[in-house]
Amino acid sequence: DTAVSQTPKYLVTQMGNDKSIKCEQNLGHDTMYWYKQDSKKFLKIMFSYNNKELIINETVPNRFSPKSPDKAHLNLHINSLELGDSAVYFCASSRRSTEAFFGQGTRLTVV
Amino acid sequence: TQLLEQSPQFLSIQEGENLTVYCNSSSVFSSLQWYRQEPGEGPVLLVTVVTGGEVKKLKRLTFQFGDARKDSSLHITAAQPGDTGLYLCAARRNNAGNMLTFGGGTRLMVKP
Numbered sequence: 001d002t003a004v005s006q007t008p009k010y011l012v013t014q015m016g017n018d019k020s021i022k023c024e025q026n027l028g029h030d031t032m033y034w035y036k037q038d039s040k041k042f043l044k045i046m047f048s049y050n051n052k053e054l055i056i057n058e059t060v061p062n063r064f065s066p067k068s069p070d071k072a073h074l075n076l077h078i079n080s081l082e083l084g085d086s087a088v089y090f091c092a093s094s095r096r097s098t099e100a101f102f103g104q105g106t107r108l109t110v111v
Numbered sequence: 112t113q114l115l116e117q118s119p120q121f122l123s124i125q126e127g128e129n130l131t132v133y134c135n136s137s138s139v140f141s142s143l144q145w146y147r148q149e150p151g152e153g154p155v156l157l158v159t160v161v162t163g164g165e166v167k168k169l170k171r172l173t174f175q176f177g178d179a180r181k182d183s184s185l186h187i188t189a190a191q192p193g194d195t196g197l198y199l200c201a202a203r204r205n206n207a208g209n210m211l212t213f214g215g216g217t218r219l220m221v222k223p
Contacts, residue, residue: 033210040215041218042213042215042216043199043216048211097203099144099159100154100156104151105152105153
């Protein structure tokens with residue numbers, strides 16, 4: 001069984017559209033994250049969320065919003081997509097401050 | 112400026128050579144992690160270092176945490192093509208909700 005799974009793996013969409021990426025973890029972890037990896041491979045934290053607190057990286061536009069229906073899921077919603085949003089988005093989870101487990105990534109291409 | 116600065120950014124070597132990758136910061140960390148990422152995959156944890164001056168070995172990989180817990184190094188002995196990948200150091204920012212923040216990465220290519 002995949003520990004952290006994200007869907008879709010690839011997403012191609014037009015500018016201005018709204019899209020969502022889903023993430024599920026079956027590890028029983030209490031904290032989940034979203035990262036954006038650009039073409040230069042820099043991995044930038046976007047959000048950190050546990051069942052009590054959402055922490056937002058201040059550089060993330062408010063067009064991006066995480067939604068957590070339960071402890072095992074943290075979905076990423078993106079409104080009004082822009083060309084610069086094209087990147088690989090990774091979901092991850094951890095138990096408090098221990099090792100982070102990553103999904104396989106979602107390659108988003110905005111055209 | 113990034114919290115964690117990695118060097119070099121790119122490294123291309125021949126099989127059998129040794130190499131060292133560095134991760135530096137002006138901040139003090141309670142722990143630091145090293146991850147490896149292969150194409151099309153997410154990063155995978157290699158090691159966590161906790162104590163200043165700590166040295167951990169993972170087969171041909173040797174990880175060291177600086178005495179002041181501000182920097183770390185990864186040394187690979189007799190590199191093999193299977194070591195090719197993106198090596199990332201990461202630490203938690205205590206002043207940012209303990210979020211796990213990554214360095215810019217070192218892209219290693221080991222040629223046969």
